[in-house]
Amino acid sequence: MANLYEINTLVWLGELSRKYGKPLSLRRVPAREWDKLEKLGFDYVWLMGVWRRSKIGRQIAQQAEELHDGYAAALPDWAADDVAGSPYSVAAYQPDDQIGDWDDLGKAREQLARRGMGLILDFVPNHTGIDFLWAKRFPERYVTGTEEEYEADPSSFVPVTTRGKTTYIAKGRDPFFPPWHDTLQLNLMRRETRAAMARLVKDVARHCDGLRCDMAMLVLNDICRKNWGDRLRCEEPVTEFWGDLISSIRNLIWIGEAYWETEWALQQLGFDFVYDKRLYDRLRHSSAHEVRLHLLGDISFQSKLVRFLENHDEPRSAEVFERRRLEAALVLIATLPGMKLYHYGQLEGHRRRVPVQLARTAAEEADEELGLTYRKALRISQQSFLAEGEWQLLEPRNSGDGTSSNLIAYSWKAGGRIKLIVVNFSPDWAQAYIPVRIESTRETCELIDEWGGERYTRPTAAFADPGLHVILDGYRSHIFDIKR
Secondary structure (H helix, E strand, C coil): CEEEEEEEHHHHHHHHHHHHCCCCCHHHCCHHHHHHHHHHCCCEEEEECCEEECHHHHHHHHHCHHHHHHHHHHCCCCCHHHECCCCCCEEEEEECCCCCCHHHHHHHHHHHHHCCCEEEEEECCCEEECCCCHHHHCHHHECEECHHHHHHCHHHEEEEEECCEEEEEECCCCCCCCCCCCEEEECCCCHHHHHHHHHHHHHHHHHCCEEEECCHHHHCHHHHHHHHHHHHCCCCCCCCHHHHHHHHCCCCEEEECCCCCCHHHHHHCCCCEEECHHHHHHHHHCCHHHHHHHCCCCHHHHCCEEEECCCCCCCCHHHHCCHHHHHHHHHHHHHCCCEEEEECCCCCCCCCCCCCCECCCCCCCCCHHHHHHHHHHHHHHCCCHHHHCEEEEECCECCCCCHHHHEEEEEEEECCEEEEEEEECCCCCEEEEECCCCCCCCCEEEEEECCCCCEEEEEHHHHCCCCEEEEECCCCEEEEEEEC
16 A cells, blocks of 8 residues: 655745745755644555646636636636646656756655655656647657648648648547647557557656656547557557556556546556546445445455546545545545555645646635544555455455444454454444354454444454444544454
């Protein structure tokens, strides 16, 4: 298990600059700010948005009326200067001037390493910014169309003219949404594009401990083919881009943003972790039964999932989750197998979702009570027991009133110790017998609830048959440390 903290780097530096009364780049972040991250228990810090942003992309983001409501919700007094452009419209894989230079990035990595934390940076495989160097020098590395296709659908292409010749490059897109107007679509079916991308990534990898790969599933061969068809104008490679790339770069943590049931395929290609968006959706919208079904997956699959309650693409969890449901979901996220992703502002209970194009956001008052709850969850999830132990999903047994289906239960076992997690993921009172096999000659076992603080003593024989009798109010949880 590992805890990953996503920081909106540009917004964070702006807030720190105002806090300390002077402009701060990454190298000048005070040590106490890095200390805070260490004390919270994070293993990796993802500095989101460090790369040079496209100037053309910034102009597009400033003028895009469909984005203005989002800007106003996060920053009511926003002005054009507050719009920095999307960090996923990359002009160059070099630190953005507003963040610092390579030395600044290196100093940040050193500060994290001193505290036992690794640095995660972005990699965007599907597209580049419109003013990325390749657009003019190597337009063949992109998906292109004809002049007739451009004239028929000018919103889907960008004309790029080099030495008197115009190439109509397709805008990047997800097949289920309109094009991203500030991007150009790379053609990763072409061998030469793949080789160029591999060289670029090997250079970036020297400056970090891992890469979070944006929309990783879009460059899978079958998805590329379905998305672009004849416009690829090349023979489909026998191998996958990710398999070739990941196998060629060692000692790097690979994290893939993944949707559409591509998680397993990406894991098999070498990703250490991939997003678990389906769990997020179930925690937000579904019943305990649906969540439990999701947790039936093999441990080899689940241990490579990134669990989260929010990130920069999702609304703020404090805004969309009812408070008690949020706390129950947090217990699950913190104690399940896999990597745990926490988002900048999440621990403070912020409710304003910050569009990635903004360089600042309105100040929000922290929710101190929720902050304490997150800190408690992070302390518990830091225990090596939850990384080294054997995880098992348990089946709550009906205790007579049919409410057992509202409970989610699982155990961790390691070195003669057991942790038992039981969550009532419903708004109503529920009870069940939770079967746990305990090898002990003692007649009783002591249970310490690390979440609620209570202590209990129960007969050892009852744990297996009929099981530990658990009664929980709506959205309440137990995290039992069982002393045998």
